Amino acid sequence: MASIVPKLESLAVNVTNQLSPGEEPSRAGAVTPGIKRLSRPLGAIDIPHVTIKSICCIGAGYVGGPTCAVIAHKNPHIKVTIVDLNAARIAAWNSDELPIYEPGLDEVVKSTRGKNLFFSTDVDAGILEADLIFVSVNTPTKIKGIGAGFAADLGYVESATRKIAEVAKSDKIVVEKSTVPCRTAQSMRYIVSTPNLFLTHLGSFSTNTDALPTRGSQLEANAKPDIHFDILSNPEFLAEGTAISDLFYPDRVLIGSLDTERGRSAAASLADVYAGWVARDQIITMNLWSSELSKLAANALLAQRISSINALSAICEATGADIDEVSYACGLDTRIGPKFLKASVGFGGSCFQKDILNLVYLSESLHLPEVATYWKQVVEMNEYQKRRFTNRVISCLFNTLTGKKIAVFGFAFKKDTGDTRESPAITLVNYFREEKAYISIYDPKVEESQVWMDLAEPGVVDETEVIKKQVSIAADPYEAAAGADAIVICTEWNDFRETVLDYERIYASMKKPAFIFDGRLILDAKKVSEIGFKVETIGRPRTTFVQSKDFE
Numbered sequence: 001m002a003s004i005v006p007k008l009e010s011l012a013v014n015v016t017n018q019l020s021p022g023e024e025p026s027r028a029g030a031v032t033p034g035i036k037r038l039s040r041p042l043g044a045i046d047i048p049h050v051t052i053k054s055i056c057c058i059g060a061g062y063v064g065g066p067t068c069a070v071i072a073h074k075n076p077h078i079k080v081t082i083v084d085l086n087a088a089r090i091a092a093w094n095s096d097e098l099p100i101y102e103p104g105l106d107e108v109v110k111s112t113r114g115k116n117l118f119f120s121t122d123v124d125a126g127i128l129e130a131d132l133i134f135v136s137v138n139t140p141t142k143i144k145g146i147g148a149g150f151a152a153d154l155g156y157v158e159s160a161t162r163k164i165a166e167v168a169k170s171d172k173i174v175v176e177k178s179t180v181p182c183r184t185a186q187s188m189r190y191i192v193s194t195p196n197l198f199l200t201h202l203g204s205f206s207t208n209t210d211a212l213p214t215r216g217s218q219l220e221a222n223a224k225p226d227i228h229f230d231i232l233s234n235p236e237f238l239a240e241g242t243a244i245s246d247l248f249y250p251d252r253v254l255i256g257s258l259d260t261e262r263g264r265s266a267a268a269s270l271a272d273v274y275a276g277w278v279a280r281d282q283i284i285t286m287n288l289w290s291s292e293l294s295k296l297a298a299n300a301l302l303a304q305r306i307s308s309i310n311a312l313s314a315i316c317e318a319t320g321a322d323i324d325e326v327s328y329a330c331g332l333d334t335r336i337g338p339k340f341l342k343a344s345v346g347f348g349g350s351c352f353q354k355d356i357l358n359l360v361y362l363s364e365s366l367h368l369p370e371v372a373t374y375w376k377q378v379v380e381m382n383e384y385q386k387r388r389f390t391n392r393v394i395s396c397l398f399n400t401l402t403g404k405k406i407a408v409f410g411f412a413f414k415k416d417t418g419d420t421r422e423s424p425a426i427t428l429v430n431y432f433r434e435e436k437a438y439i440s441i442y443d444p445k446v447e448e449s450q451v452w453m454d455l456a457e458p459g460v461v462d463e464t465e466v467i468k469k470q471v472s473i474a475a476d477p478y479e480a481a482a483g484a485d486a487i488v489i490c491t492e493w494n495d496f497r498e499t500v501l502d503y504e505r506i507y508a509s510m511k512k513p514a515f516i517f518d519g520r521l522i523l524d525a526k527k528v529s530e531i532g533f534k535v536e537t538i539g540r541p542r543t544t545f546v547q548s549k550d551f552e
């Protein structure tokens with residue numbers, strides 16, 4: 001096994017030496033008496049730990065791929081192998097066309113692939129060779145069974161963990177990278193280390209994993225008394241579209257471990273990997289459950305800000321206030337801060353909704369209905385925002401979309417990604433379809449096949465031909481807008497700004513009156529309306545056919 005290397009972090013030691021036990025330095029460096037140190041001072045502890053030489057990442061998705069590519073890039077002495085059961089995905093990672101679009105990712109992968117970064121479908125070999133294994137598999141919302149629609153489906157986490165237990169022949173540090181409900185690490189620990197145990201099925205998450213068994217699935221005899229598995233939580237905070245810079249310059253790296261000698265030692269090993277490029281004082285260590293919950297909490301708080309500002313956008317539209325001005329004014333308060341206050345047609349992405357619903361389920365499981373209702377409202381407000389925006393489109397287009405052509409600009413859930421998971425554009429296009437509109441979609445990064453998959457009803461086979469009667473994909477925004485009654489901006493791609501697109505050309509090609517519905521506040525409404533467009537912007541009062549005025 002790798003050598004035991006005690007590490008000392010000089011900066012942390014210096015700061016710590018000036019403090020009394022339990023005191024925490026403030027941001028300005030001054031001691032704030034009475035505030036407890038929240039992170040275990042890992043760097044200040046001379047703790048023996050394993051130096052990681054080989055890492056395996058199970059799951060080559062939006063998180064596993066970029067995160068481990070950056071780890072390899074920043075730690076040339078560590079061999080990193082990313083494995084996945086999806087052969088097509090692995091083939092793409094090994095090709096010139098990476099399976100995901102992420103600014104800066106190509107450069108990182110190309111600089112390391114074949115040197116100390118490898119992509120493979122051989123999961124067993126990856127596990128066997130690694131000292132440390134990231135479990136970075138998907139944790140979607142369950143669609144069936146107990147907790148359907150809310151709880152996270154932990155089937156993939158469970159199967160990856162079982163695989164580790166089955167294959168490992170030496171000590172492993174197993175790291176939860178996936179976003180999981182609080183106390184999942186405990187279930188993983190049971191799987192990897194308990195002989196002949198009837199396990200609570202992780203997919204029907206129970207907060208009390210001591211209360212076994214609920215659903216018997218006998219674990220193969222994986223009692224490997226000579227092998228130690230340490231489970232860590234290391235949630236990922238990258239956002240798509242900015243993943244590489246988020247990974248290069250993280251606000252913090254969070255490592256949760258058991259507060260035992262082994263737990264702290266495993267955390268120190270993982271901390272060393274990140275210390276390849278992240279300052280020690282940004283590597284935060286804490287207990288496992290706090291770490292798991294912090295990930296759900298961070299996403300819930302971020303999404304809550306968006307739903308809050310979107311709720312205010314409705315008030316702005318009704319009163320004459322401007323949501324951008326309100327956001328700006330509020331964001332200048334340093335206690336509030338300016339980020340994540342951009343009103344929109346609604347948040348999307350694979351994480352926010354899933355993680356809040358997970359939190360709702362957790363709260364309900366813990367018999368905290370008021371807490372559950374509180375968080376659920378964040379998602380409900382998001383749905384309301386999409387409905388509200390659609391209603392505005394319908395109402396401005398003289399209360400009917402039947403037979404009209406709507407150009408949808410952007411299908412990804414945000415700019416700089418080709419990911420469409422939970423994209424608000426999907427919901428809007430489906431609403432427009434129900435209203436019998438023809439829809440032409442343009443997105444610079446989303447594959448056509450993805451659009452058809454997203455618009456198909458789950459379980460309905462061969463629906464694409466039906467959808468194609470109403471929906472088409474355009475090669476560029478000009479084609480999408482030609483002959484259209486309205487443009488609806490669903491994604492904030494810079495390509496859609498009036499400084500980039502020739503809106504005069506677009507205007508000339510559209511039916512009149514030509515509408516633009518800016519669901520992302522990216523246009524200079526004044527400039528575009530000077531061309532002749534009727535511009536309707538989220539969070540600003542309606543400008544066209546305001547009934548009370550029109551009939552005065």
Ligand SMILES: NC(=O)c1ccc[n+]([C@@H]2O[C@H](COP(=O)([O-])OP(=O)(O)OC[C@H]3O[C@@H](n4cnc5c(N)ncnc54)[C@H](O)[C@@H]3O)[C@@H](O)[C@H]2O)c1
Pocket residue numbers: 058059060061062063064083084085086089123136137138139156157159160177178179180236237238239240350351
């Ligand atoms: N997408 C994000 O921006 C983001 C950010 C932070 C955290 N997360 C969390 O990270 C996790 C992964 O998200 P993602 O977006 O990368 O998902 P993803 O669907 O893009 O990738 C997951 C991959 O895991 C593979 N997989 C599943 N089970 C496997 C197994 N047993 N063995 C080998 N491979 C297996 C799948 O084939 C898939 O390629 C989720 O829990 C998510 O909530 C995502």
Ligand SMILES: O=c1ccn([C@@H]2O[C@H](COP(=O)(O)OP(=O)(O)O[C@H]3O[C@H](CO)[C@@H](O)[C@H](O)[C@H]3O)[C@@H](O)[C@H]2O)c(=O)[nH]1
Pocket residue numbers: 179236237238239240241299302306339340341342343344345346347348349350351352413414415
């Ligand atoms: O002020 C804002 C900010 C974002 N959004 C929208 O919110 C969604 C999510 O955006 P963002 O958070 O930037 O992207 P994600 O990739 O979903 O990242 C979130 O979810 C990840 C998965 O858990 C976390 O790791 C990240 O920290 C967290 O930001 C997108 O539809 C955005 O357009 C807004 O409408 N207004």
